[in-house]
Amino acid sequence: MTVSTVIATDGLTKRFPRVTALDQLTVEVQPGVVGLVGANGAGKSTLIKILLGLSPATSGTGRVLGLDIATEGAAIRERVGYMPEHDCLPPDVSATEFTVHVARMSGLPPAAARERTADILRHVGLYEERYRPMGGYSTGMKQRVKLAQALVHDPELVLLDEPTNGLDPVGRDDMLELIRRVHTDFGISVLVTTHLLGELERTCDHLVVIDGGKLLRSSSTASFTEATQLLAVEVTDHPEDALPDPDAAVRERLTAAGLSVRSGGSRVLLVEIAGDDTYDAVRDAVADLGLGLVRLEQRRHRVAEIFGARADADVDDTAPAGPAPAGPGPAFGPSAADHAELTGGPADAAVS
Ligand SMILES: Nc1ncnc2c1ncn2[C@@H]1O[C@H](COP(=O)(O)OP(=O)(O)OP(=O)(O)O)[C@@H](O)[C@H]1O
DSSP states (O other): OOTTOSEEEEEEEEEETTEEEEEEEEEEEOSSEEEEEOOTTSSHHHHHHHHTTSSOOSEEEEEETTEETTTOHHHHHHHEEEEOSSOOOOTTSBHHHHHHHHHHHTTOOHHHHHHHHHHHHHHTTOOGGGGSBGGGOOHHHHHHHHHHHHHTTOOSEEEESSTTTTOOHHHHHHHHHHHHHHHHHHOOEEEEEESBTTTTTTTOSEEEEEETTEEEEEEEHHHHTOEEEEEEEEEOOOTTSOOSOHHHHHHHHHHHTTOOEEEOSTTOEEEEOOSTHHHHHHHHHHHHTTOOEEEEEEEEOOGGGGGTOOTTOSOOSSSOOOOOOOOSSOOOOSOOSTTOBTTSSOSOTTTO
16 A cells, blocks of 8 residues: 555445445555446445445554554545445535535535535536526436535545446436536546446546446556457448448458458458558558548457457547457447446437
8 A cells, every 4th residue: 555545445344234245355556536336336436435434344454544444434434535425415405505404514614615515516517507496407407416526525535326227328428527527627636436338438547347336447548448459340331332231341351461350340340460560451451442431440358358248339520449359247238339237138218
């Protein structure tokens, strides 16, 4: 454990009468934006409650900002902000009243509490609405208030439990951007949980993946998404419609040139990179056939793959999947794009 380690657990275990929610979890979190990824029931919320000193561990130890979770819970909560997963906002008070109240409970004097509330609500993007009762807020607005109250006492670390829950794709992206800025603008470290595969790839520096209360993997996001040895190739139709199946024609040419080619989903061919001249071979084949290139890019691994996602499922345009190693953990539906859920079910209907 280094001096700057924000969270460190050692053999942390939490047993409920009928389930072991955390099982010998040993993990370290450094400053930055860290994602805690796991299916529903993986133990994410349990871990957060234990880290806040709100629930005792059955065995094992942990420190948050150097403080002991077993004996220094109150000191931890002074320095850590918490955004709970579930709706917890009183419907008949405004965001301003609520956030001022939380700030006062955290020990801020009245004037400072009001000033800080105004700043933080502006930062999360709530303006005139902040004086309206929260019962009439959209889910996105409620999530923003929950984030604001976690930040109002200027913590060193915030624990955000499923902050994108219930949001549409645009709302999710906005929230993730906001979370990133919590760290870049204020220097606050963030631990953010999600059950959606791949959601945090662009937001977090580091990912901790848990399954059934056990640590599956803890490493930098970059190491999850390193480059594969596959080129994704997508070509245009022939301008005069001279080729009924341009993809098949390209595939045939490349195979004849000794390259290994397979389908990567809708209109995408995956070509194994045999060397630098693979790029030239693709370019020449496409040009010889009178086609244009829509895309020629090296694929990157996806976080989804560690859960054994289908290799060349219907990937999205921005971040296609490479080959999937056989891995532990739940399998999930055929659309292994950014928002596939870690539930064994299909991708989140709202965002697929
Ligand atoms: N107070 C409790 N009593 C008994 N079992 C519990 C309690 N709290 C959590 N559990 C169980 O512990 C396991 C882990 O739950 P936890 O809420 O930590 O998971 P999670 O990863 O946060 O998932 P979710 O996002 O669905 O809440 C689950 O099987 C859950 O049913």
